[in-house]
Amino acid sequence: MFQNRQPLLHTNPSRGEETIAAALREGAALLAPATETARLEAEVLLAHVTGLTRTALLAHPERPLTADEWVRYRDLLARRRAGVPLPYLTGRVEFFGLEFVVTPEVLIPRPETETLVERALARDPQTVVDVGTGSGCVAVALAVRLPRARIYATDLSRAALRVAATNAHRHGVADRIRFLQADLASPLKGPVDLVVSNPPYVAEEEWASLPMSVREHEPRLALDGGPGGLRVIRRLLGDAARVLRPGGALLVEIGAAQGPAVAALARAAFPEAQVRIHPDLAGRDRILEVVL
Ligand SMILES: C[S@@+](CC[C@H](N)C(=O)[O-])C[C@H]1O[C@@H](n2cnc3c(N)ncnc32)[C@H](O)[C@@H]1O
Structure with missing residues (x-):
């Protein structure tokens, strides 16, 4: 199902893995100072970026993110951390x-x-x-x-x-x-x-x-x-x-x-x-x- 997606290679060289699981861990940590529902919001933002349901995200933690998905996800995380309400990010x-x-x-x-x-x-x-x-x-x-x-x-x-x-x-x-x-x-x-x-x-x-x-x-x-x-x-x-x-x-x-x-x-x-x-x-x- 995910084979055609290009995995992230170069946009975040400090990361050891670029899977859904890693993205959610990182998103939850990034949002923790901004919201009490950091993990849930990270899931919502990643689901928005990938076009997957939250259930599908959780079912495929090993799926790699594409470079484009990673860039868009990081952008949304930064805006959410800066206080932009979640519904304005997902629309x-x-x-x-x-x-x-x-x-x-x-x-x-x-x-x-x-x-x-x-x-x-x-x-x-x-x-x-x-x-x-x-x-x-x-x-x-x-x-x-x-x-x-x-x-x-x-x-x-x-x-x-x-x-x-x-x-x-x-x-x-x-x-x-x-x-x-x-x-x-x-x-x-x-x-x-x-x-x-x-x-x-x-x-x-x-x-x-x-x-x-x-x-x-x-x-x-x-x-x-x-x-x-x-x-x-x-x-x-x-x-x-x-x-x-x-x-x-x-x-x-x-x-x-x-x-x-x-x-x-x-x-x-x-x-x-x-x-x-x-x-x-x-x-x-x-x-x-x-x-x-
Ligand atoms: C509190 S929001 C409610 C929006 C929506 N009905 C809701 O419940 O989520 C108030 C709305 O009234 C509009 N508004 C403010 N003053 C108004 C006026 N004098 N006449 C008509 N609409 C006005 C605003 O642009 C805004 O969309």
């Missing part, structure tokens, strides 16, 4: 059981955002606006699970919308998602069943305390929510009030410390509505739900 991440393409122009979808998708699915909406779609993970997951739903997905970032459109095509739902470069839901008139959003909600005061890999590598437009992290959420409440039908709902991902402040803003914007804050799987405040 892939799993969200809600689906594989998404990601580039440094989009936020890496987070597991806690799956709670937002679950809450949205529970409402079985037929018309949805996903505000700040980024990679398109929320819009695409909803479209896959709600085969009759029509979805509008907005973002200020044209580059993000290109990634989102790629993901919609990959999952066969592009015909039911309309991507719009827009501020919040501004081009839409409604009425829609659901407005869903994972907006930028990091408080600008807390920017410096974010992990370096987030601060330096993920798009600031996707994260920075201004003073208290509430700048976008506050404006989103107004837009949602304009486009939601009576009986419709707004679901917004929020920061763990924002529950009381966001609930107060929502009650002021929707005095007649039911306003609730739901926790994520770790028990932290995570989702604002407003039902009109």
Whole structure:
């Protein structure tokens, strides 16, 4: 199976062997200062470079690397060690059981955002606006699970919308998602069943305390929510009030410390509505739900 591959001969003369096993040992050692999951990440990067599954890597530890594979692997290891998030190196991440393409122009979808998708699915909406779609993970997951739903997905970032459109095509739902470069839901008139959003909600005061890999590598437009992290959420409440039908709902991902402040803003914007804050799987405040 591997006979046609040219083994590494000259790019790393200090090495005695250039097999998968040696590459994984070296990768794990190199990444150990940067991450607690060094061995696993080395496997993911080597699988990406070789086009093999992780299972195949482990089944063929004696397989030699080609010179080209070795160079590309070392490059990825160096970038990972310097703090580049793993999904930006492989260009892939799993969200809600689906594989998404990601580039440094989009936020890496987070597991806690799956709670937002679950809450949205529970409402079985037929018309949805996903505000700040980024990679398109929320819009695409909803479209896959709600085969009759029509979805509008907005973002200020044209580059993000290109990634989102790629993901919609990959999952066969592009015909039911309309991507719009827009501020919040501004081009839409409604009425829609659901407005869903994972907006930028990091408080600008807390920017410096974010992990370096987030601060330096993920798009600031996707994260920075201004003073208290509430700048976008506050404006989103107004837009949602304009486009939601009576009986419709707004679901917004929020920061763990924002529950009381966001609930107060929502009650002021929707005095007649039911306003609730739901926790994520770790028990932290995570989702604002407003039902009109
Ligand atoms: C936290 S990211 C969420 C991305 C994706 N929905 C997810 O959950 O992974 C927020 C997204 O909102 C976009 N955004 C920021 N301000 C916006 C605005 N005023 N109108 C529309 N999109 C905005 C950013 O470009 C970014 O893609």
